[in-house]
Amino acid sequence: MPQQVSPYSVLDGQYDLHETIGSGGFAKVKLATHLLTGDKVAIKIMDKRQLGEDLPRIYLEIEAMKQLSHQHICKLYQVVETDTKIFMVLEYCPGGELFDYIVERDRLEEEEARVFFRQIASAVAYVHNMGYAHRDLKPENLLLDDEQHLKLIDFGLCANPMGGLDQHLATCCGSPAYAAPELVSGKQYLGSEADIWSMGVLLYALLCGFLPFDDENLGALYRKIQAGVYENPEWLTAGSKDLLAAMLQVDPKRRITISQLLMHPWLTGGSSSANVDPSSKYKDPETHGVDEDVITEVAVHQGKSRVAVRQAVLRWSYDYLTATYFLLLAQKMKGNPLRLLPKA
Numbered sequence: 001m002p003q004q005v006s007p008y009s010v011l012d013g014q015y016d017l018h019e020t021i022g023s024g025g026f027a028k029v030k031l032a033t034h035l036l037t038g039d040k041v042a043i044k045i046m047d048k049r050q051l052g053e054d055l056p057r058i059y060l061e062i063e064a065m066k067q068l069s070h071q072h073i074c075k076l077y078q079v080v081e082t083d084t085k086i087f088m089v090l091e092y093c094p095g096g097e098l099f100d101y102i103v104e105r106d107r108l109e110e111e112e113a114r115v116f117f118r119q120i121a122s123a124v125a126y127v128h129n130m131g132y133a134h135r136d137l138k139p140e141n142l143l144l145d146d147e148q149h150l151k152l153i154d155f156g157l158c159a160n161p162m163g164g165l166d167q168h169l170a171t172c173c174g175s176p177a178y179a180a181p182e183l184v185s186g187k188q189y190l191g192s193e194a195d196i197w198s199m200g201v202l203l204y205a206l207l208c209g210f211l212p213f214d215d216e217n218l219g220a221l222y223r224k225i226q227a228g229v230y231e232n233p234e235w236l237t238a239g240s241k242d243l244l245a246a247m248l249q250v251d252p253k254r255r256i257t258i259s260q261l262l263m264h265p266w267l268t269g270g271s272s273s274a275n276v277d278p279s280s281k282y283k284d285p286e287t288h289g290v291d292e293d294v295i296t297e298v299a300v301h302q303g304k305s306r307v308a309v310r311q312a313v314l315r316w317s318y319d320y321l322t323a324t325y326f327l328l329l330a331q332k333m334k335g336n337p338l339r340l341l342p343k344a
């Protein structure tokens with residue numbers, strides 16, 4: 001009887017796998033421990049046979065994730081592919097979904113909504129400036145890390161115009177309640193403009209605890225979105241109503257752009273302006289070079305020269321070394337000591 005190997009044996013020696021924390025259509029997400037650092041990660045596991053014609057979207061998502069390094073975007077650390085499976089090793093976001101955070105509180109106070117929305121706007125501005133659009137922005141795709149920072153996940157529908165993803169895909173896969181009027185009308189649309197609409201629905205959900213456009217009947221929901229008429233509850237301030245109106249513009253050409261959004265007084269105002277994340281904090285390694293302390297820690301642990309380790313890291317192969325590099329860098333950014341555990 002041949003030795004029965006686990007379907008995850010390709011990860012042996014690199015990760016210990018723990019419980020499953022999420023399973024969607026063609027993917028499941030398991031918690032895991034990166035053995036060299038002892039750090040927790042999330043591993044998204046997909047079966048290539050079940051993916052069928054959706055497989056190209058996964059490769060698009062992976063290529064997009066490799067370009068995106070931002071403090072409010074869930075980081076991709078490593079990709080492992082076998083003949084039947086794809087594993088994406090991802091940043092650990094133990095705080096769960098923003099969706100549940102809102103539901104537990106009914107709705108957020110304006111100040112707290114502002115702090116979260118600034119993080120979302122910062123992530124989306126970065127994605128758009130990198131030439132991408134997310135195209136599925138909703139509270140379920142925003143997770144909280146262990147420091148209550150938001151992390152944007154699931155770029156499975158993202159596209160950059162050069163990416164060649166034909167636009168109609170999103171209409172069948174995005175989430176209708178957050179979908180822009182031009183998208184539900186099946187018109188040609190710009191992903192970046194549709195993202196701003198979705199952010200308007202998101203901000204409304206944060207501030208109100210319910211959706212601006214809602215109906216169990218899909219056709220009725222589409223008509224409400226295309227009409228763009230929604231209630232402004234009495235607790236909304238003038239500033240938030242003004243920003244919502246600028247984002248929930250039915251005509252995409254009249255809709256506020258992400259750069260105008262970042263300068264809107266509702267976003268820049270308030271008492272918490274002190275803790276606006278300095279977006280420069282996150283250094284994109286491919287343009288800022290690699291961190292020498294991390295290189296040294298890996299070189300000493302592996303008994304290799306720093307030159308050899310630096311060259312290997314700079315290949316950005318998204319193998320175990322890339323994951324180890326990013327996890328050690330994250331530890332350093334948190335002010336923790338850099339440590340690699342002795343070989344398991």
Ligand SMILES: COc1cc(O)cc(Nc2ccc(C(=O)Nc3ccc4c(c3)C[NH2+]CC4)cc2)c1
Pocket residue numbers: 021022029031041042044061065073074075076090091092093094095096143152153154155156
């Ligand atoms: C780019 O980031 C992505 C891309 C993608 O396609 C999917 C994901 N999905 C994730 C889903 C969940 C987690 C995660 O870390 N969830 C998590 C971790 C720990 C705990 C929980 C959830 C909830 N119970 C407490 C402990 C991370 C990525 C990301």
